[in-house]
Amino acid sequence: MTTTPAAPGHTPVSVASPARPAILGGAPAVTLDQTAANRWPICTPEDEAAVLRVLRAGEWGVSKETAALEDDYRKWLGVRFAVAHNNATGAILAGLHALGVSHGDEVIVPSATWWSSVLPVVHLGAVPVFAELEDHSLGLDPEDVERRITPRTKAIVVVHLFGLPSRMDELLALARRHNLAVLEDASHAHGAMYKGRPVGTLALDLGPKGASVFSMQGNKLCPTAEGGILLTNDPAIWENTLRWGHYERLLDLDSPNKYFAATGFGFKFRMSPLSAALARTQLARLTPRNTARNDNCVYLSRRLETLGCFNTFLSPPGIERVYFEYLIRYDESKTGLPIKDLSKALQAEGAMVGAPRYPLLHQQPFFTKGVWAKVGRVPPPHPVYDPAALPLTTRGNGSLLKLPSFPNAERALLDQYFDAFRKVLAHKDALPRSA
Ligand SMILES: Cc1ncc(COP(=O)(O)O)c(C=O)c1O
Numbered sequence: 001m002t003t004t005p006a007a008p009g010h011t012p013v014s015v016a017s018p019a020r021p022a023i024l025g026g027a028p029a030v031t032l033d034q035t036a037a038n039r040w041p042i043c044t045p046e047d048e049a050a051v052l053r054v055l056r057a058g059e060w061g062v063s064k065e066t067a068a069l070e071d072d073y074r075k076w077l078g079v080r081f082a083v084a085h086n087n088a089t090g091a092i093l094a095g096l097h098a099l100g101v102s103h104g105d106e107v108i109v110p111s112a113t114w115w116s117s118v119l120p121v122v123h124l125g126a127v128p129v130f131a132e133l134e135d136h137s138l139g140l141d142p143e144d145v146e147r148r149i150t151p152r153t154k155a156i157v158v159v160h161l162f163g164l165p166s167r168m169d170e171l172l173a174l175a176r177r178h179n180l181a182v183l184e185d186a187s188h189a190h191g192a193m194y195k196g197r198p199v200g201t202l203a204l205d206l207g208p209k210g211a212s213v214f215s216m217q218g219n220k221l222c223p224t225a226e227g228g229i230l231l232t233n234d235p236a237i238w239e240n241t242l243r244w245g246h247y248e249r250l251l252d253l254d255s256p257n258k259y260f261a262a263t264g265f266g267f268k269f270r271m272s273p274l275s276a277a278l279a280r281t282q283l284a285r286l287t288p289r290n291t292a293r294n295d296n297c298v299y300l301s302r303r304l305e306t307l308g309c310f311n312t313f314l315s316p317p318g319i320e321r322v323y324f325e326y327l328i329r330y331d332e333s334k335t336g337l338p339i340k341d342l343s344k345a346l347q348a349e350g351a352m353v354g355a356p357r358y359p360l361l362h363q364q365p366f367f368t369k370g371v372w373a374k375v376g377r378v379p380p381p382h383p384v385y386d387p388a389a390l391p392l393t394t395r396g397n398g399s400l401l402k403l404p405s406f407p408n409a410e411r412a413l414l415d416q417y418f419d420a421f422r423k424v425l426a427h428k429d430a431l432p433r434s435a
Helices: 045-057 065-078 089-096 119-123 142-147 168-177 202-210 235-245 247-252 258-261 273-284 286-307 339-348 372-377 392-399 410-425
Strands: 081-085 107-109 126-130 153-159 181-185 210-215 229-232 326-330 400-403
Touching: 065 081, 065 229, 065 273, 081 089, 081 235, 089 119, 089 153, 089 210, 089 229, 089 235, 107 410, 119 126, 119 372, 142 168, 153 168, 168 181, 168 202, 181 202, 202 210, 210 235, 229 235, 229 273, 235 247, 235 258, 247 258, 273 286, 286 326, 286 392, 339 400, 339 410, 392 400
Parallel strands: 107 126, 107 153, 153 181, 181 210
Antiparallel strands: 081 229, 210 229, 326 400
16 A cells, blocks of 8 residues: 655545556556446336336326326335326426415525426425535535525425435424425435435425425436326325326315316326336336445445545435435545546546536526526515525535446446546646646
């Protein structure tokens, strides 16, 4: 084991075999084929048979397959109601409506997430209020959320980003204290556990103020050919969700909501039965597939942590995270090598690393140019979204590196990734710096 000299104020980085980095003319460290290792989604004969069965039955619109998928989710998670949607974006819109979000309300949301967690707020005429992410779970920081609560705050959208459960105890406690609703966006987190309970069930503790959503879009942990699902334990939320986008189910209700059976509330959000069939076979394989990803990502994470400059977001005690995406935090102050240059050198090694996929929402023209308020016909007062706001989220997001999540990788490929990191860091002072 050798140790590269550290620049003043930097921690030495341990290395065993400092071969020349590819970016300086050496041989790349990652040579194994990565296509099969990272292939996702996985299609088996069971998936094909399930889709064919529905196709041949001619159930292309309304089908018992959709109800069967809802049952599968209800049983898996132990919840009362599940409503399959054509995607999670629609399920989030329906869920926020069902939780009572409406014109002029404020909803506290993260900025580092896919836009679907946030833009439905605008379409209900409400105001997204961005709060900071906390460092360890990349979820909403409960202390910052509490600071942003005003008399107009109606709800919080909590996202378990990349499969890392947010700090739900603290977030639910403050929701109770301030009488707020919580929409738990578990789109990235099928199978993750928080203190012994599956994520996607935690907000439901709030009864009439809690709902959760999973996406089943084609690259999620339980993928299908587009789909989402809303879960709740509250009968009123369930009915309001049906009224919003599932007119065909209203006649069966034993409540005034059946009056709207001829129209619903103007949306048609039901899932294709072909997608439902595929989602069922995919859900049946969720656990072994999550285990394979977790084994691989945890294996590589433990090795990367030995380099002394990465936080790989391993599960803390009481939490079982999953890896929809595999991101790690790089501490540039430990090496003096800017993240951009680290990334370029790793790419030259053949490692598929890059920046996080999601641009921060509060910096997007949809918000900064005021378009949101017009699109959503949101009543004033209108906040001005400052791209320089949320310094912690911005700094935190800028220190993340995205790796493949290795759904089918062999250890040899993971070892090659580790070698790429180790080699590049061993030569950190010699690597080219971008302007
Ligand atoms: C965090 C999050 N929420 C919601 C969604 C919306 O899911 P869908 O694509 O099923 O509409 C996504 C989609 O990628 C997401 O990443």
